[in-house]
Amino acid sequence: MTLRDVAERAGVHPGTASRALNPETQDLVSEATVRKVQHAAKVLAYRPNPMARGLKTNRSTMVAIVVPDLSNPLFPPIVRGAEVELSRAGYTSIIADTDNEAGRELAAFAALRARQVDGLLVASARRDDPAIAELFEQGVPAVLINRRSDGVALPAVTGDDERGIELAIAHLRELGHTAIAHLSGPRELSTGLSRQRTFRQVIAETGCDTSPDLVVECETYSVEAGAEGMHELLERARPTAVLAGNDQIAVGAIDALRERGLRCPEDVSVVGFNDMPFVDKLSPPLTTVRVPHAEVGAEAARILVRWMTRGEAASATTALPVELVVRGSTGRAPVRTAQAVSNTSG
Amino acid sequence: MTLRDVAERAGVHPGTASRALNPETQDLVSEATVRKVQHAAKVLAYRPNPMARGLKTNRSTMVAIVVPDLSNPLFPPIVRGAEVELSRAGYTSIIADTDNEAGRELAAFAALRARQVDGLLVASARRDDPAIAELFEQGVPAVLINRRSDGVALPAVTGDDERGIELAIAHLRELGHTAIAHLSGPRELSTGLSRQRTFRQVIAETGCDTSPDLVVECETYSVEAGAEGMHELLERARPTAVLAGNDQIAVGAIDALRERGLRCPEDVSVVGFNDMPFVDKLSPPLTTVRVPHAEVGAEAARILVRWMTRGEAASATTALPVELVVRGSTGRAPVRTAQAVSNTSG
DNA sequence: ATGAAAGCGCTAACAA
């Protein structure tokens, strides 16, 4: 079924049929012909050929969503939120998984651009990311998700990391904790850096123990790195509470505590970040900062669509509100350990 | 950069340049010209326009992967496995999420076919699925993943459900269980039906308690349905072990046990199916049947590629080997409860 | 308001 068939059946010229079928140009055609053509199209079950259209218009109505690891439960909700919004706007999404490798990201961008995607949603950004810098310089419509990239004026949509850290620390303070540690994510990622910075600042402002030993940076956002980080932390300090850079690190931290015979939350409280699926089923159920991931994806998609359609190359950064979800991994500070720590570091 | 530019720079006709760049037709051209053209292409950073090519060849080198719910941790590894294999064969994958709705599946198929995908990988099949029947009748290359569809001779790649059930029951029998229940998945899905059937058969063969009260069918493969099913089961019988239709149901079952003050595995052992990420972090860590999901996706992709390229419309069914992963949710049958059950149902 | 015609970038018969 081509446009020619529709035009023939409606008794009009293919050009006219094209105008009648396209909402943008529909008003250049008489109402009667529009109806005729639409009817013919319906009868013939006509589906426009996106390749022919794309070849002519130089647009593909396809958008790429680039994630660092689709198997990380964090990303499917983001992808979902974005997809819904994109398909509503008539775009098809292609998902690319970079496997957390800079090289693959570069390759993915190239392949996607070759596919003529109209825009990109990128959740795999590192702070130092030449591939993204290039994207930016080329002026390709692209919106960053979750992670930002240094020195690149691309719009970004994230959860409100600062607020999340504030909420978590306030919660721990209310429970009487003063020796609060941070198992930070890698500083090469904007989330790792900004959460770590905010942590240090808020801790200082609230008059908690500011010993540098209480901040350990994990190499990756993984369970293994979290466990490793926790072991290192416990060799240097005796915190009564740990704020993890994300949920995976928190899970690893709890594993490490268990290995050392420490109980969570009786001996050490742990707070995560993200509220991934299933962290409420862990033992103990994880207290964590909930980021509205689907909404993050959806908002990023909306910004991208606006850019692609109206040419508005926004560069603003959007931080969506987060909330603290209190579950079983946090409890009152143990009096004895707390004293021991303040002695140690005082 | 178009093929014309490359041809001009190499001093040949565009047709020749096309032949020189395409591996399939490269041998129709002298080696010297191939080198000239390839060099020119490299210098100009030429990228063929897939739309122009597709318009001409009527192929898109795109494949759709249709999943019922991307947020279900089961699917990302499948998608990943498939994507790797597809991109190796030069295909780009488009992922569609049907949200577990038949209507959305139909819409997705239509949209995807309009996009001219060359083939589909479908993980969202129901046993009675007109959309898939239509796909089949149209002769579109498509491979089913995990779930099959009744009366449709489409190739399917799954885990070996029968073997999985056998392994699980054998394990429970070794632990002394005879009152083994099944919290089955929905019978509208091939996995639900086949696991349920195998369960009944193996239970009968091994001389266990075959009371029909010991099989409860859950409405969906979800934590909530699993909990509901477990409550229903406990009102009818007193099993010492439960074989769940999948991991989500198992998680729900453990929740329900806890609500009723029953311990797992001391009072009731629970076995899951799939070995989703993070089930090893649950409390207790879940004993489950591991399905090689990435390999399932990869194998399905390979079959699809063969079909698309060589036109081999296979229809065979492939069941990949599974293994039992024993963790903390299964233990020896409690002597007292076991007796109570055999009294009740005897 | 509609028709005519050209052309997007590529491939594939056919010719030479």
Next chain:
DNA sequence: TTGTTAGCGCTTTCAT
């Protein structure tokens, strides 16, 4: 072995 030519299905300027 290479050049020529036509055309995939659509949009869009220009004419009418």
